[in-house]
Amino acid sequence: MNTKKIRSFKTLVLGTVLLFASCQKESVEENVTDDVTTSNGKLIEKYFDGDLVTVKDMGNGEYLYHDDIILSEEHVSDTPQIANQKLTLLDPVRKWPNNTVVFALSSNLSLKLRVNILLAMKRWSRKTNIKFKKRTNEFSYVTIMQSEDVCSTCGLASIGFNFGGGVIKLGHNVDANLVTHELGHTLGFLHEQARPERDNYIIIKWENIRSGQEDQFKIKNSRRLTRAFDINSIMMYHQYAFSKNGKPTITLLNGEGYTGAQETISPLDIIGTNAAYPKR
Numbered sequence: 001m002n003t004k005k006i007r008s009f010k011t012l013v014l015g016t017v018l019l020f021a022s023c024q025k026e027s028v029e030e031n032v033t034d035d036v037t038t039s040n041g042k043l044i045e046k047y048f049d050g051d052l053v054t055v056k057d058m059g060n061g062e063y064l065y066h067d068d069i070i071l072s073e074e075h076v077s078d079t080p081q082i083a084n085q086k087l088t089l090l091d092p093v094r095k096w097p098n099n100t101v102v103f104a105l106s107s108n109l110s111l112k113l114r115v116n117i118l119l120a121m122k123r124w125s126r127k128t129n130i131k132f133k134k135r136t137n138e139f140s141y142v143t144i145m146q147s148e149d150v151c152s153t154c155g156l157a158s159i160g161f162n163f164g165g166g167v168i169k170l171g172h173n174v175d176a177n178l179v180t181h182e183l184g185h186t187l188g189f190l191h192e193q194a195r196p197e198r199d200n201y202i203i204i205k206w207e208n209i210r211s212g213q214e215d216q217f218k219i220k221n222s223r224r225l226t227r228a229f230d231i232n233s234i235m236m237y238h239q240y241a242f243s244k245n246g247k248p249t250i251t252l253l254n255g256e257g258y259t260g261a262q263e264t265i266s267p268l269d270i271i272g273t274n275a276a277y278p279k280r
C-alpha cells in the first residue's frame with residue numbers, strides 16, 4: 001500500500017490515524033542531521049486530548065505534531081476538550097476489538113524485518129492478552145511496511161484501532177525492540193517520558209535535545225500504558241533519544257544514565273496492557 005492509498009484510506013475512516021515516530025539508540029548520530037520525517041506546513045495551535053499544542057497544518061486534514069506525530073481532524077479541535085484517561089472503544093483512541101490486532105505484511109518487507117516483526121508480536125502475545133491475526137477479509141487492519149519515509153532505524157505507527165486501516169512504517173534496519181515499541185502505539189499507548197509525574201523520576205536535558213524536537217519531552221496529561229512511571233517501559237524513550245550532540249537527553253535524578261527503556265515489555269507494561277485489554 002503506498003502513501004497515497006493510505007491518505008485516501010484515512011480520509012474515509014471514522015477513527016483516523018495518529019502517527020508516532022521512534023528511533024533506536026544506534027540512530028543518535030543519524031538523528032543529529034536527519035529528522036524522522038520531512039514535512040512542510042504552517043504552524044498553528046490546536047487542542048489535542050485536553051492540551052493546547054503547536055501543530056503544522058499539512059493542508060490535507062492532517063496536522064503534524066512533534067515533527068513526527070500525525071493527527072487527524074478527529075484528534076484535534078479549536079476548543080479545549082476533556083482528556084481521556086483510559087482506553088475504551090468510544091475514545092478518540094480506540095482499542096482493538098476482541099484483543100486482536102489484524103495485520104497485513106507489505107510485500108516489500110525484507111526477511112530481516114519479517115523476523116523482527118514476528119519476534120515483536122510474540123513478545124506481546126506471550127506476555128499479555130493481545131493476539132495478532134493475519135488479515136483475510138477484515139475491513140480494518142494495520143499494514144506493516146518497509147518505508148523510505150523514515151530513517152533506516154526509525155519507525156512510525158498509527159495509534160490504536162482505526163476504522164478502515166492503520167499503518168506501521170519501518171526503516172530497513174530496525175530491530176525487534178523498535179518494532180515492539182511501535183506495536184505498543186498500535187495498541188493505543190503513548191510515550192512514558194511525557195507522563196505528568198515524570199519529573200519525580202527523571203531529568204530532561206533540554207540543552208541536548210535537537211532543535212524542533214523539544215515538544216516530544218513536554219509533559220502531556222494523557223493516557224499511559226503503565227499505572228506508575230516505569231523507566232523500563234517499552235514506551236519509555238532511551239537516554240539519547242533525539243540528542244543533537246551525542247549527550248543524554250534524559251537522565252535519572254542523580255544525573256546517571258539508565259538502560260532497559262524501549263527494549264522489552266516490562267512487568268508494568270504487562271499489567272497495564274492486560275488492564276486495558278482484559279482477558280476475554
Ligand SMILES: [Zn+2]
Nearest residue numbers: 020021022181
Ligand atoms: Zn514511540
